[in-house]
Amino acid sequence: xxxxxxxxxxxxxxxxxxxxxxxxxxxxxxxxxxxxxxxxxxxxxxxxxxxxxxxxxxxxxxxxxxxxxxxxxxxxxxxxxxxxxxxxxxxxxxxxxxxxxxxxxxxxxxxxxxxxxxxxxxxxxxxxxxxxxxxxxxxxxxxxxxxxxxxxxxxxxxxxxxxxxxxxxxxxxxxxxxxxxxxxxxxxxxxxxxxxxxxxxxxxxxxxxxxxxxxxxxxxxxxxxxxxxx
Amino acid sequence: xxxxxxxxxxxxxxxxxxxxxxxxxxxxxxxxxxxxxxxxxxxxxxxxxxxxxxxxxxxxxxxxxxxxxxxxxxxxxxxxxxxxxxxxxxxxxxxxxxxxxxxxxxxxxxxxxxxxxxxxxxxxxxxxxxxxxxxxxxxxxxxxxxxxxxxxxxxxxxxxxxxxxxxxxxxxxxxxxxxxxxxxxxxxxxxxxxxxxxxxxxxxxxxxxxxxxxxxxxxxxxxxxxxxxxxxxxxxxxxxxxxxxxxxxxxxxxxxxxxxxxxxxxxxxxxxxxxxxxxxxxxxxxxxxxxxxxxxxxxxxxxxxxxxxxxxxxxxxxxxxxxxxxxxxxxxxxxxxxxxxxxxxxxxxxxxxxxxxxxxxxxxxxxxxxxxxxxxxxxxxxxxxxxxxxxxxxxxxxxxxxxxxxxxxxxxxxxxxxxxxxxxxxxxxxxxxxxxxxxxxxxxxxxxxxxxxxxxxxxxxxxxxxxxxxxxxxxxxxxxxxxxxxxxxxxxx
Numbered sequence: 001x002x003x004x005x006x007x008x009x010x011x012x013x014x015x016x017x018x019x020x021x022x023x024x025x026x027x028x029x030x031x032x033x034x035x036x037x038x039x040x041x042x043x044x045x046x047x048x049x050x051x052x053x054x055x056x057x058x059x060x061x062x063x064x065x066x067x068x069x070x071x072x073x074x075x076x077x078x079x080x081x082x083x084x085x086x087x088x089x090x091x092x093x094x095x096x097x098x099x100x101x102x103x104x105x106x107x108x109x110x111x112x113x114x115x116x117x118x119x120x121x122x123x124x125x126x127x128x129x130x131x132x133x134x135x136x137x138x139x140x141x142x143x144x145x146x147x148x149x150x151x152x153x154x155x156x157x158x159x160x161x162x163x164x165x166x167x168x169x170x171x172x173x174x175x176x177x178x179x180x181x182x183x184x185x186x187x188x189x190x191x192x193x194x195x196x197x198x199x200x201x202x203x204x205x206x207x208x209x210x211x212x213x214x215x216x217x218x219x220x221x222x223x224x225x226x227x228x229x230x
Numbered sequence: 231x232x233x234x235x236x237x238x239x240x241x242x243x244x245x246x247x248x249x250x251x252x253x254x255x256x257x258x259x260x261x262x263x264x265x266x267x268x269x270x271x272x273x274x275x276x277x278x279x280x281x282x283x284x285x286x287x288x289x290x291x292x293x294x295x296x297x298x299x300x301x302x303x304x305x306x307x308x309x310x311x312x313x314x315x316x317x318x319x320x321x322x323x324x325x326x327x328x329x330x331x332x333x334x335x336x337x338x339x340x341x342x343x344x345x346x347x348x349x350x351x352x353x354x355x356x357x358x359x360x361x362x363x364x365x366x367x368x369x370x371x372x373x374x375x376x377x378x379x380x381x382x383x384x385x386x387x388x389x390x391x392x393x394x395x396x397x398x399x400x401x402x403x404x405x406x407x408x409x410x411x412x413x414x415x416x417x418x419x420x421x422x423x424x425x426x427x428x429x430x431x432x433x434x435x436x437x438x439x440x441x442x443x444x445x446x447x448x449x450x451x452x453x454x455x456x457x458x459x460x461x462x463x464x465x466x467x468x469x470x471x472x473x474x475x476x477x478x479x480x481x482x483x484x485x486x487x488x489x490x491x492x493x494x495x496x497x498x499x500x501x502x503x504x505x506x507x508x509x510x511x512x513x514x515x516x517x518x519x520x521x522x523x524x525x526x527x528x529x530x531x532x533x534x535x536x537x538x539x540x541x542x543x544x545x546x547x548x549x550x551x552x553x554x555x556x557x558x559x560x561x562x563x564x565x566x567x568x569x570x571x572x573x574x575x576x577x578x579x580x581x582x583x584x585x586x587x588x589x590x591x592x593x594x595x596x597x598x599x600x601x602x603x604x605x606x607x608x609x610x611x612x613x614x615x616x617x618x619x620x621x622x623x624x625x626x627x628x629x630x631x632x633x634x635x636x637x638x639x640x641x642x643x644x645x646x647x648x649x650x651x652x653x654x655x656x657x658x659x660x661x662x663x664x665x666x667x668x669x670x671x672x673x674x675x676x677x678x679x680x681x682x683x684x685x686x687x688x689x690x691x692x693x694x695x696x697x698x699x700x701x702x703x704x705x706x707x708x709x710x711x712x713x714x715x716x717x718x719x720x721x722x723x
Binding site for chain 1: 286321322325352353355356357359360362364392394396406408410
């Protein structure tokens with residue numbers, strides 16, 4: 001019996017190319033390569049996300065380059081344009097897809113992207129860049145309509161963007177390091193403002209503390225604030 | 231041993247059911263639009279492998295996502311599926327899926343069977359809006375002729391595809407499926423297995439045969455049986471891996487663990503093992519090739535390289551299903567499984583245990599050893615073996631089932647069993663392997679094994695050459711005597 005080691009079996013199972021057409025121009029606007037006809041780009045689909053980000057977060061942008069038959073087109077690269085800044089990003093197309101990842105700018109606002117190639121432009125896609133976590137603000141307290149009125153300066157993130165409306169803020173009344181009252185409100189126009197009845201404020205040394213996200217400010221409540229009631 | 235399973239739905243012979251509102255006997259009120267509507271959903275894995283790649287955002291894909299993608303691809307690739315109603319395809323993928331319909335009036339319909347398919351992600355949109363995958367798959371072109379229920383199998387390829395999924399309001403949809411490369415596979419003849427002479431037994435424990443074997447797996451009895459087999463001078467066993475136990479996700483891990491345990495027990499005794507796959511499964515439809523390929527790869531991966539593994543018998547007596555499933559379909563399935571196994575595990579020797587020497591030439595080019603069974607009159611066995619040697623060329627020839635039942639209406643025929651086995655063995659000196667059916671008698675034989683006829687079950691119960699207490703019957707002595715000479719021929723002792 002002729003004995004041939006088993007380990008060479010693999011090399012005997014060959015894989016050979018099938019019918020291969022040469023690279024040539026076929027139907028108008030199409031390029032014929034082995035096993036495939038690549039036609040000109042008729043449409044671009046732009047996928048941008050997330051729809052809202054904070055400054056410095058990732059923005060993911062993919063572009064499909066499609067033929068009239070919705071197959072991948074012959075496009076080899078696309079340009080992705082940030083219409084706000086005019087910045088242009090060229091991205092290679094691999095298997096009908098181009099993909100880039102960008103960092104959201106520090107300035108809050110609405111970004112609009114488009115993609116272009118071969119005189120074809122995609123529909124626009126928008127991303128909202130909103131302010132990040134509150135980073136700095138000042139706290140103030142004054143007498144108003146017989147009550148204590150607590151308000152802040154414009155609250156901004158670390159890049160100076162006004163925080164969004166509706167961000168929850170917590171106002172705490174503190175005495176001897178003990179929180180004896182806690183109230184909640186939310187930002188509007190980049191600020192908070194809250195009336196506290198004088199009856200709720202202890203007559204002993206009291207402080208008021210505002211928490212917005214991780215940012216905290218506090219101050220002593222002046223004894224004169226609520227007049228003779230203290 | 232022979233199996234006579236009548237598969238209830240010979241689906242490839244039922245392509246006329248493609249026609250709208252065809253009905254089945256027994257459920258006349260039910261209508262079927264597509265062939266695959268007839269297939270009962272099961273919980274077996276999708277016939278696709280997922281291969282993770284170290285690309286950005288890969289960690290964002292959950293296992294559920296991956297399973298979903300594979301199921302959608304399987305749906306897309308599955309000819310005849312009612313995929314349009316499932317709303318999981320969009321755009322180009324939906325157009326392509328629509329082209330795969332086979333109208334009832336069509337003279338012929340062309341399909342593609344995909345198997346041994348591996349999927350890997352190539353691009354994951356950071357916001358999970360878009361996923362791009364690449365697939366490497368084996369592909370077989372198939373043409374159905376609905377009018378006469380005929381199936382033709384075309385060339386076989388390796389195909390590379392890209393697939394794109396998009397997240398929409400209704401969840402993930404398959405948007406694009408495009409072929410990027412396709413290569414014709416030309417499979418070269420398999421090389422002969424290098425093996426010393428093997429003599430052994432087809433093996434089930436007496437206490438756990440067929441369906442019960444892997445579930446019960448009486449390890450103590452198995453070890454004792456292997457000691458008996460060793461004492462009989464044998465150096466091999468042939469075992470059966472029940473498809474359902476090893477393909478079911480709930481029992482698969484247990485089955486594979488026990489299979490390796492069995493190989494270990496055999497290796498401790500220097501006993502080699504032929505592992506027979508797809509036992510008790512008579513479904514050869516090309517729609518199942520993907521899943522069958524996954525089953526095959528799963529078992530092969532678990533046993534590859536084990537020192538006790540002699541060879542893999544892809545299918546026991548596949549030729550017995552020629553009438554029910556169609557010879558072309560059975561052979562196409564077997565050829566596809568050989569291709570699949572070769573593609574991934576080229577070093578595992580393969581055979582198919584044909585039920586009759588006359589079938590031994592089938593697919594012989596692709597197999598590493600040729601094996602057949604012989605329950606005919608012992609006279610002429612040497613000549614039948616000679617014919618198979620002629621067909622096999624320089625490949626080893628194993629007779630993987632011989633034997634004789636002691637059952638008779640009046641009394642046990644132990645002596646007749648021994649004489650007949652001796653008559654068989656004396657003609658098998660030129661074989662490279664001989665396997666006797668079987669070590670033990672069995673208390674229970676299911677109808678799925680040999681059919682419903684009671685005398686067939688009685689016959690099947692009484693093939694054992696050793697009693698359940700381990701006492702040798704006369705046939706065992708004949709076998710031991712044969713082994714003392716047969717095995718020494720090769721080893722030169």
